[in-house]
Amino acid sequence: MTTQTHYRPTQAIINLEAIKENVSNLKKFLKPDIKIMAVVKANAYGHGDVKVAEAAIEAGATMLAVATPDEALHLRNFFPNIQILILGYSPVSFAEVAAKENISLTVYSSDWVKQVAIDVNLPLKLHIKIDTGMGRIGVTTIEELLDLYENIEKKNGLIVDGVFTHFATADEEDDSYFIKQVDKFNKLVESLPKRPRIVHAANTATMLMKDPTLHFNAVRFGISMYGLAPSQYVKTKLPFPIKQAFSLETELVAVKLLQKGESVGYGATYKVEDEVYVGTIPIGYADGLIRKLSGQEVLIDGKRVPIIGRICMDQCMIALPAAYNIGEKVTLIGIQNNEEITIDEWAEKVETINYEVPCIITARVPRIYLTK
Numbered sequence: 001m002t003t004q005t006h007y008r009p010t011q012a013i014i015n016l017e018a019i020k021e022n023v024s025n026l027k028k029f030l031k032p033d034i035k036i037m038a039v040v041k042a043n044a045y046g047h048g049d050v051k052v053a054e055a056a057i058e059a060g061a062t063m064l065a066v067a068t069p070d071e072a073l074h075l076r077n078f079f080p081n082i083q084i085l086i087l088g089y090s091p092v093s094f095a096e097v098a099a100k101e102n103i104s105l106t107v108y109s110s111d112w113v114k115q116v117a118i119d120v121n122l123p124l125k126l127h128i129k130i131d132t133g134m135g136r137i138g139v140t141t142i143e144e145l146l147d148l149y150e151n152i153e154k155k156n157g158l159i160v161d162g163v164f165t166h167f168a169t170a171d172e173e174d175d176s177y178f179i180k181q182v183d184k185f186n187k188l189v190e191s192l193p194k195r196p197r198i199v200h201a202a203n204t205a206t207m208l209m210k211d212p213t214l215h216f217n218a219v220r221f222g223i224s225m226y227g228l229a230p231s232q233y234v235k236t237k238l239p240f241p242i243k244q245a246f247s248l249e250t251e252l253v254a255v256k257l258l259q260k261g262e263s264v265g266y267g268a269t270y271k272v273e274d275e276v277y278v279g280t281i282p283i284g285y286a287d288g289l290i291r292k293l294s295g296q297e298v299l300i301d302g303k304r305v306p307i308i309g310r311i312c313m314d315q316c317m318i319a320l321p322a323a324y325n326i327g328e329k330v331t332l333i334g335i336q337n338n339e340e341i342t343i344d345e346w347a348e349k350v351e352t353i354n355y356e357v358p359c360i361i362t363a364r365v366p367r368i369y370l371t372k
């Protein structure tokens, strides 16, 4: 990998020690024979897939899970030996490459299996997906499951290595729907002629909140590996502390004193009431600082100050309590002195979930890695 020099001061700082701590705390919390699958899809929830995977493996993860074939191939370049599972759809045309690269695929259709041509000397590992209530990919009945299983078994070179499901409401207090999903999963898994090597169902919320029998023999550790709780409810019940890994920083690039009657930004929506120092920071909606974040506070000199006016594509403006110097550090997400702006605070401001926040920080923002 080449290390590129970045001249623009805007950067996401990824604390790999926090990721390692979150994984090793989970490892201590789990029974020793339960595998940790680090979920590093979507460029590790926007944190950077290779470095996060490396940290997670160092701290005890023994499998990687991604969403797409391209994500799996990218990681395979860096990790020749680790097990990689694609949780989402793979086209039939990818099967041969997957076998060659030892990438495990999710399967849920007998038609898909019938179309696959595989070299018996290069077996392809499959995980059967059971849809117990998400309404997306996965088989839904015992008949469908057994038909799929038989089709796989009939075909030389295909191996049923795993079976799994995904829960829709594991992060909520009311567990009535969750229990229905668990019952259905158990019923379908038990109907199989042979129990696959890896049975897995737990996302973060399930592994942290629910009965440990639901860890089966592997858990899929996503959001809390990055130090974020799956929901506000889970946040109040965490069995061990988690540490946010993602910060977003930049620097002041301009400061000016504006007078009453002057305004800031497109549409001149922010009108200066009294004279005010206005700082410009080089981050905008093309970096993922979406326009809805106008009004969101940032940290400078340990103090909270608001983003004012409309956010531009590449820059935005903040109201300053004093004439700070060019180059003064501005933290959009993270800690300064005793103040912290969390990803959860952004999520609330833009009325979404914390998962979405680091994902929408675009590739233009370099990820810089903090290690000890």
Ligand SMILES: *Cc1c(COP(=O)(O)O)cnc(C)c1O
Residues within 6 Å of the ligand: 039, 041, 087, 166, 202, 203, 204, 205, 220, 221, 222, 223, 224, 230
């Ligand atoms: C993304 C994903 C996960 C991880 O979920 P978290 O809530 O982030 O732990 C687990 N399983 C599947 C199938 C997923 O798509």
